[in-house]
Amino acid sequence: MALTGIQILKMLPKKNCGECGIPTCLAFAMKVAAGQTEIAECPYVSDEVKEQIGEASAPPIRTVKFGGGDHIFTTGGETCQFRHEKRFENPTGIAVLVTTEMDDAAVDGRLERFKSLRYERVGVMLKADLVAIKDAKNDAGAFTALVKKVLAGAEDAKLILISDSPDNLAAAAQECGERKPLLFGATLANADAMAKVAQECGCPVGVKGQNVDDTVAISEKLLAAGLKDLVIDTGARTVRAAFEDNVAARRAAVKSKFKPLGFATITFPCEITDDPMLETMVASVLIAKYAGIVVLSDLQGDTLFPLLLERLNIFTDPQRPMVVQEDVYPVNGPGENSPVLITCNFSLTYFIVSGEIEGSKVPSWLLIKDTEGLSVLTAWAAGKFGADMIAQFIKKSGILEKVKHRELIIPGYLASLKGELEEELPEWKIVIGPREAGHLPAFLKEWKAA
Numbered sequence: 001m002a003l004t005g006i007q008i009l010k011m012l013p014k015k016n017c018g019e020c021g022i023p024t025c026l027a028f029a030m031k032v033a034a035g036q037t038e039i040a041e042c043p044y045v046s047d048e049v050k051e052q053i054g055e056a057s058a059p060p061i062r063t064v065k066f067g068g069g070d071h072i073f074t075t076g077g078e079t080c081q082f083r084h085e086k087r088f089e090n091p092t093g094i095a096v097l098v099t100t101e102m103d104d105a106a107v108d109g110r111l112e113r114f115k116s117l118r119y120e121r122v123g124v125m126l127k128a129d130l131v132a133i134k135d136a137k138n139d140a141g142a143f144t145a146l147v148k149k150v151l152a153g154a155e156d157a158k159l160i161l162i163s164d165s166p167d168n169l170a171a172a173a174q175e176c177g178e179r180k181p182l183l184f185g186a187t188l189a190n191a192d193a194m195a196k197v198a199q200e201c202g203c204p205v206g207v208k209g210q211n212v213d214d215t216v217a218i219s220e221k222l223l224a225a226g227l228k229d230l231v232i233d234t235g236a237r238t239v240r241a242a243f244e245d246n247v248a249a250r251r252a253a254v255k256s257k258f259k260p261l262g263f264a265t266i267t268f269p270c271e272i273t274d275d276p277m278l279e280t281m282v283a284s285v286l287i288a289k290y291a292g293i294v295v296l297s298d299l300q301g302d303t304l305f306p307l308l309l310e311r312l313n314i315f316t317d318p319q320r321p322m323v324v325q326e327d328v329y330p331v332n333g334p335g336e337n338s339p340v341l342i343t344c345n346f347s348l349t350y351f352i353v354s355g356e357i358e359g360s361k362v363p364s365w366l367l368i369k370d371t372e373g374l375s376v377l378t379a380w381a382a383g384k385f386g387a388d389m390i391a392q393f394i395k396k397s398g399i400l401e402k403v404k405h406r407e408l409i410i411p412g413y414l415a416s417l418k419g420e421l422e423e424e425l426p427e428w429k430i431v432i433g434p435r436e437a438g439h440l441p442a443f444l445k446e447w448k449a450a
Helices: 006-010 023-031 047-057 105-114 140-155 165-175 191-200 212-224 239-256 277-288 302-315 349-359 376-381 387-397 412-424 438-450
Strands: 063-069 072-075 092-099 118-121 124-127 130-134 158-162 182-186 204-208 231-234 265-267 291-296 327-331 338-346 364-369 407-410 429-432
Touching: 006 023, 006 047, 006 349, 023 349, 063 265, 072 158, 092 105, 092 302, 105 130, 105 140, 118 212, 118 302, 118 438, 124 140, 124 231, 124 302, 130 291, 140 158, 140 165, 158 165, 165 182, 165 412, 182 191, 182 231, 182 327, 191 204, 191 265, 204 212, 204 302, 212 231, 239 265, 239 277, 277 302, 277 364, 338 349, 338 376, 338 387, 349 438, 376 412, 387 412
Parallel strands: 092 130, 092 291, 130 158, 158 182, 182 204, 204 231, 231 265, 265 291, 338 364, 338 407, 407 429
Antiparallel strands: 063 072, 118 124, 327 364
């Protein structure tokens, strides 16, 4: 059971030194209890207390990390069954599969798509995360050679090494150096050998079960051997079975605190179907229902992008809106005669509006008013985007020194504020812009022509 802030406080030295970055030990204890900081941040806590508090406050789904340097993949760390209860913590990892049975051209193509299929949306870089390397021929030499090829061809990829042979995994893991991979392939038959390899390499292990009961038995065996960082596969190879197993594992871990299933799951849509479109649909179901990693047979823009957007939406904190900083943003190199537009600081609004302005090729000044992440109409209804607030922002933003004219374009949905704004800003002409961002290019070109 998780410890309360007061229980954690009793174990602290109570120096109130602030060296953890938090002014008091009580505030620090409360943040540890809430999962907002780690007990290890306190420099005066003993290792025994760190272990005790760490175990008691650990999430039901254990956090597992692998990779190296600036490229670390984190999975697990989940604390709830449903997103509305709190939030989902670590986005599902998307992996592309390469195997020792593939020729060089096929491997090169998948690695090239791994590196090139990247998209920026609302300030976030969306891309695949992992490359899964499969020892399909049980050939240590070919497996190690393929690992070397991936290491050289995908510098920021986090690696999953898949083999039934602990020896082959050990040899391949050695090639990875500091880029610690996930070693996948622990079964009841090889669990002891896999545990030894994982401990020697310092890598997490993937459990390869045949069903849920088999997965539990393997997890228990690895836990007893001293391993803590696991990722589990229940062996389900139909979409219904994979869905049901993911839900059952999450429920058992979160609701019943059942440790053998308290790990992120790795799923294989690439082994469920040979149809690329159906594979994408299977992956979308598993991303929505608790998969820690999905392994795809290949990456294509028309199928990867929707999965990335789905993942972005599911793993965005519903209790904290995405925002951009209040400021004046130049778009297309504006000057003193360029139009001035204003909108809210909800990230999606900003990136859509700025994108349309950029596409218009009209140099413009885009003023972003802090509305606490609310959209235009919602902010207006909540009293956070009123005429007095806009006027105050205009006066302090610095835009007066950037342009000679005094003409402000407001969103069409705020047309009712025109009169109030003219009273608040008597020197300014208030122009009602379009309601939809998609109409901005034509509107700006007409403004420029006028």
